[in-house]
Amino acid sequence: MRLRSTALASAVAVLIPAIGLAAPALAQPTTADTQTAIAVYAPITVAEVEAAQRAWGDALVAISREYERGGHSAAQALAEQVLDSAYAYNMGPVLFKPTLTTAPNTFRTSRAGALAYFVGGDPNYPDTGFALRGWRNVEIENAGIVITGNSATSMGNVHFTDANGARTTVDKTWGYVRDGEGRLRIVLHHSSLPFSAN
Numbered sequence: 001m002r003l004r005s006t007a008l009a010s011a012v013a014v015l016i017p018a019i020g021l022a023a024p025a026l027a028q029p030t031t032a033d034t035q036t037a038i039a040v041y042a043p044i045t046v047a048e049v050e051a052a053q054r055a056w057g058d059a060l061v062a063i064s065r066e067y068e069r070g071g072h073s074a075a076q077a078l079a080e081q082v083l084d085s086a087y088a089y090n091m092g093p094v095l096f097k098p099t100l101t102t103a104p105n106t107f108r109t110s111r112a113g114a115l116a117y118f119v120g121g122d123p124n125y126p127d128t129g130f131a132l133r134g135w136r137n138v139e140i141e142n143a144g145i146v147i148t149g150n151s152a153t154s155m156g157n158v159h160f161t162d163a164n165g166a167r168t169t170v171d172k173t174w175g176y177v178r179d180g181e182g183r184l185r186i187v188l189h190h191s192s193l194p195f196s197a198n
Contacts, residue, residue, distance in 0.1 A: 044152040044184065049145050049176060052184045053154065056086060056174075057138030060160075063118065063131040072121060072132075079118045079131060083111055088177065088185035099170050099191040100130065134163040140172075152176045153188070169194060 059082040067075035087094050093109040098117045101108070105125050108114050116122035120129035142156040155173045162168075175188025 042178070042182065043149050044147055044176060044178065046145050046147065048184055049147075049152050049154055049174075050140075050142075052086070052176060052186075053140045053142075053174070056186075057140060057158075059086065060131055060138055061135050064133065064135040067119075067129075067132045068134070072119065072129075075129075075132060076115070076119045076121065079115055083114055083118075086186055087111070087114065087189075088179065088187045089114070091177075091179060091185065091187075094186065095175070095188045095190070097190045097192075098130065099193060101127075133160075135160055136163055137161040150178050151187075152184075157194075158191075 059078075063075050063079050063082065066078045083089065087096075089111040094111075094114070096108040096114050096117075097106060098108065098114075101117065105113070105127075108117060112122060113125060116125035116127045118129060118131040120127045120132065137160070139159040139161075140156065141159065142154055144156070145152060145154045153173065153175045156171075158170050158172045160168045160170070170191050171194055173188065173190040174186055176184045177187050179185045
């Protein structure tokens, strides 16, 4: 199945609203010391995973466009909102291995490491900003989606098209869980370039 996403008219409109699709009802806390509601268990659906993937692609395009309109600080502000909406860094470490990284910064389990990969500007990471490359379209082609109750894993290709029409394809695996409000959060993001024998 192919999913296609195009740039949105407004960067704000893309802040991962689709991740909350079909969120379950919330149970009220039963103890006085509990401060937050707890999500009622609800199996993740394929439709939710596909919606989260589309939202991720739309967000990447929006960050690229925001960079072109408002510069680095505007792109960084939007990227921070996207990270806080889509990824589970507020729940603990995220297993994030982006495409174009090298040791000792290959794996990014912190929010700061993920932000640096998307928009650069952090002296602790030698990144120029993957989301700042003028992306215009993201197409996701799943090889498969595995649902295991309240978690899901997808694997397949993601095709990125830039402003000049050049296309880049990566192999990508995402893992999702529900957060305390019933929304999908990315806990695993592994990306690599397809193997070439030449």
